[in-house]
Amino acid sequence: MSLWGRLTGWIVLIFGLTYFALPLLGLTEFSLKARRGVYSLDAYAKVIADPEFQATFGYSVMMALVTIVLGILIVVPTAFWVRLKMPWARPYVEFITLMPLVIPAIVIVFGYIRLYNTSSWLPMTGSIMGTNLLLAFGYTILALPYMYRAVDTGLRTIDVATLTEAAQSLGAGWVTILGRVILPNVIPAVLSGAFLTFAIVIGEFTLAALLDRPAFGPYLQRIGANKPYEPFALAVIAFGITWACMGLIQLVTRFSKHSKVAR
């Protein structure tokens, strides 16, 4: 590569890094300025000690776990079946799983409220458990594009049809095949989808706010409106969680024990 080419590459890289890193550095630096004149972790300490932070964060983590389980239960069998028996349906399923990227969360939540309000035939918003369920369903839909793609990519790396037939010839039924043969072989992909789902749920605002649930997203917004330094500490924490999720995706993909599976 010529000197000019290399130089251009470096300029583009430095510009890109600056574009992304500078606001984050500013954000982090400001979050450390809670005590006048010196850098301190006061804002972080205050945020972490806040019982509302603990409650909302705990709630969102719980919702993320429920969403991940729901996502796995819906997506893994669907992607498996489409790959095995209904390859013709793949474009349609892919289109459906892409819908949440096109339809804003606010449309989904208004649809929910209209369909499942207290005067409807299924008044899910009438109870806390019902609303929590509704929120989990909503999160599952928001995470669908990521979960489906992750699992489908994982299924592509194994010979689904032959493994299924091998298990069948050994006497296995569908549940055993899915649970003991297919799922363990797409675990890295499922975990990738799970971490993406976790990152989405932790920061999600619209569904939780409009369904009036005590999630982390609305808490972030409330703190941001009323406190000077804490919102920035929270933003850094939220970024940290997202990056940790991304890092874990890389880890499970790279260090998967069966990454060299024979096709």
Add this chain to the structure above:
Amino acid sequence: MAFLELSHLEKSFGSNRVVKDFNLDVGQGEFISLLGPSGCGKTTVLRMVAGFETPSSGAIRIGGTDVVGKRPNQRNIGMVFQAYALFPNMTVAENVGFGLKIKGKGRDEIAARVTEMLRLIGLPDLGGRYPFQLSGGQQQRVALARALAPKPEVLLLDEPLSALDAKVRVSLRNEIREIQRELGITTIFVTHDQEEALSISDRIVVMNGGIADQVGPPFEIYNRPTTRFVANFVGQLNAFTATVEDGAAGRVRLAGVPVTLPAPVSGGSVDLAARPEALYLGRREGNDVVLPATVRDVHFLGSVIRIGADVAGMQVALDTFNRADQPPPAPGAVVELSLSSRDLIVLGG
């Protein structure tokens, strides 16, 4: 009475009839090969026996019980696939024990059977390895052990040697045959490799266009093919057209030479065939047919020399053993080829 019976089996995919009126009786402990070119329906027959395809019509009986309505996991069949299909997330021992675990066998029983199976396939120390840590041949051995561990009634082998290199293929096919004999398990082996089928089968079913063209022991299939397809597909073949002079007496004229066939023939002309090893370079006692020929090409194959020659406009090939004191004729040389009229195959169909 046959242990595995396939009667009037048919399979269509849309308007395409892949298997047509297929009938086969397999005895207990018999090793049957389904041999044929790609698309002849052999794998479809195997998959119908396994339960992965449902026949359009016909019956499949194992030990007298019709299994057509049964799901694959209810048929007590062991299957080995071309692509090994070992479960990548499980160790060798877990793979071999999978079928037993499904059957709800106890831990000790599974461990004992897994040890027995690994010893049978000659890999007693590899139980803790994962499939990706094994060679292709080892993986296929493990797949065989896994299929045999739950003691299936029928073993189905779907081109299990195709993905292996030539040397491993030969040794593994012999091992498969030994293990099959030792266990006495009824086996169907699908292959497109005639050498494989000829070397290890009790009987061969040569399939063509969805039908069983000929069923018989390897010796009979090779030496007495009943159809032109079988004659051409199994082994090398020299085809001749002869003029019938006296059909009832079996007298024909081949390349201008009178020949008396062992059986009567009909029609004005007859298609005859001879294997390359049935032709002899020069005259020999017992060879009653002598044909003038011109050597076209000579291929030195080590212990065997294959000679291509023209006989009255027909191209033939003959095999002769290499002997250091007898160099082969040069291309263009005029020679005599002889054969016994008893080695001539009359082609039908």
